[in-house]
Amino acid sequence: MTTLLRLCGTHAVRVLLASTLLCGLSGPDARGQAETRGVALLGTAGGGPAFVRGNDAILFNPANLVLSDRGARAVLTLGNTFAYSGGSLLQFNYYNDYLAAGRHLGEAEITRMLDGWFGAAEANELRRAGLYADVVPLAVTVRGGAWAFGLAVRARSHNSFGVNRGWLDLLLRGTGENRDLPLDATFHTLATTEVSLAFSRRFDRLLVGVAPKLVLGTSYVDGTYTATVSITDEALIQTFDYTIRAAGSFSRDFLDAVDLFKASPFEEASFSGPFGPVAGKGLGLDLGLTYVAAPGVLVAASVTDLGSVAWDGDAQTLSPVNHTFRFEGLELNQSRINDEFDGSLGRYARSVLDSLARDAYDEVHRVHGGFSTALPAAFHFGSAWYKGRTTLNMGLSMALNDAPGNPTRKPSFHAGIEHRLGPVPLRTGVRYGGDGALTIGAGLGLRTRAYEFGLSVAATPKTDMMGHGGRYTLALSLVNIHI
Numbered sequence: 001m002t003t004l005l006r007l008c009g010t011h012a013v014r015v016l017l018a019s020t021l022l023c024g025l026s027g028p029d030a031r032g033q034a035e036t037r038g039v040a041l042l043g044t045a046g047g048g049p050a051f052v053r054g055n056d057a058i059l060f061n062p063a064n065l066v067l068s069d070r071g072a073r074a075v076l077t078l079g080n081t082f083a084y085s086g087g088s089l090l091q092f093n094y095y096n097d098y099l100a101a102g103r104h105l106g107e108a109e110i111t112r113m114l115d116g117w118f119g120a121a122e123a124n125e126l127r128r129a130g131l132y133a134d135v136v137p138l139a140v141t142v143r144g145g146a147w148a149f150g151l152a153v154r155a156r157s158h159n160s161f162g163v164n165r166g167w168l169d170l171l172l173r174g175t176g177e178n179r180d181l182p183l184d185a186t187f188h189t190l191a192t193t194e195v196s197l198a199f200s201r202r203f204d205r206l207l208v209g210v211a212p213k214l215v216l217g218t219s220y221v222d223g224t225y226t227a228t229v230s231i232t233d234e235a236l237i238q239t240f241d242y243t244i245r246a247a248g249s250f251s252r253d254f255l256d257a258v259d260l261f262k263a264s265p266f267e268e269a270s271f272s273g274p275f276g277p278v279a280g281k282g283l284g285l286d287l288g289l290t291y292v293a294a295p296g297v298l299v300a301a302s303v304t305d306l307g308s309v310a311w312d313g314d315a316q317t318l319s320p321v322n323h324t325f326r327f328e329g330l331e332l333n334q335s336r337i338n339d340e341f342d343g344s345l346g347r348y349a350r351s352v353l354d355s356l357a358r359d360a361y362d363e364v365h366r367v368h369g370g371f372s373t374a375l376p377a378a379f380h381f382g383s384a385w386y387k388g389r390t391t392l393n394m395g396l397s398m399a400l401n402d403a404p405g406n407p408t409r410k411p412s413f414h415a416g417i418e419h420r421l422g423p424v425p426l427r428t429g430v431r432y433g434g435d436g437a438l439t440i441g442a443g444l445g446l447r448t449r450a451y452e453f454g455l456s457v458a459a460t461p462k463t464d465m466m467g468h469g470g471r472y473t474l475a476l477s478l479v480n481i482h483i
Contacts, residue, residue: 043443044416048382062209376405
């Protein structure tokens with residue numbers, strides 16, 4: 001028995017991993033704070049609520065809408081784009097040092113790598129990675145003397161997944177060692193379109209802003225997967241649980257159509273894209289305060305994405321009927337192997353394990369009905385000092401909840417500088433904390449009295465420098481017209 005269990009352990013692990021990732025991860029809990037910052041803010045690796053200007057302020061600190069450094073009464077923005085990838089799972093130093101060479105790792109090396117990458121085993125922390133895209137096709141601001149109104153339309157698509165150290169431990173050590181392993185994972189995808197209406201008012205040195213918004217959701221899925229795998233000489237036993245919530249195109253086109261245990265599991269599935277019919281509606285709110293402490297010195301705070309979305313279009317929640325996968329090795333029935341599998345032990349083993357996986361994972365509780373999710377609320381604080389052609393800024397951002405879009409509650413800090421060489425603004429800055437290592441931002445643009453263009457990037461030079469995890473971001477603003 002022990003020998004057969006060890007011989008078939010590799011395929012048992014593959015079945016276990018594939019079944020749990022596909023059945024349990026067809027959606028999971030999601031977090032990933034990558035809010036819209038705008039080109040100028042990204043170029044200084046954060047910017048902050050005191051530094052933001054123009055139509056970017058509608059979505060980050062509406063109090064600053066009333067500020068105008070060029071006397072413009074109206075600002076029109078078309079097609080701003082923001083794209084982000086990264087997270088604490090992206091730690092390339094461990095991959096390069098331990099996995100890239102393809103060499104055999106000893107027990108001490110595996111433990112050292114897992115401790116560094118995921119933290120201590122008893123903490124059972126998740127490491128996450130995500131992709132985020134944000135497009136503002138239209139934004140308009142109109143200013144009076146001490147007031148300003150703004151309108152912005154924004155489309156957001158966010159995808160994230162996370163795993164704990166148990167998955168890599170199982171892949172590297174296999175079933176050769178008796179132990180209990182926690183296997184936890186999360187995943188989510190989210191697509192929304194928002195319409196924000198902002199108002200800003202100046203009261204002497206104090207600027208106040210508010211921006212309520214309508215949120216229309218088109219696709220959503222989240223889920224959490226928790227399991228414990230017990231490996232002994234007699235059996236491999238996995239006890240698991242998961243919850244999946246889905247609405248919109250993913251629920252309709254994927255979850256309802258996919259059967260993972262068919263020969264062609266994705267044959268009836270379709271992928272219509274994240275932006276389709278409205279599946280959820282909600283309200284949100286952004287708030288901001290800015291204080292002019294001295295000429296050219298601003299201190300500001302803002303709260304973004306207060307609110308929630310109620311999902312009711314094709315909404316459903318899934319959970320497992322069974323909670324145990326048990327593999328006790330194979331009984332070698334040579335007659336059956338010869339008659340049904342042409343003498344192939346490998347085909348026979350795969351058939352048995354696939355049958356066990358079907359018994360464990362195929363049946364699900366499916367409840368059709370709506371649910372609500374919070375927006376990724378966050379707090380921002382910062383200051384800015386304007387001196388001639390140079391601006392310094394610094395501040396922090398911190399998630400206020402665990403909603404999809406917030407990967408960590410740890411605050412991130414930033415500091416940056418902008419210097420204008422004639423019509424060309426040059427920007428750079430650093431960001432520290434949050435869910436990644438030290439990140440450096442850089443950007444430039446073209447700035448005239450009537451037109452503005454900008455391009456910014458931010459990247460992590462080393463994924464273990466003053467933190468853990470990589471962040472890679474691009475922001476592009478093509479059309480900003482000041483009238």
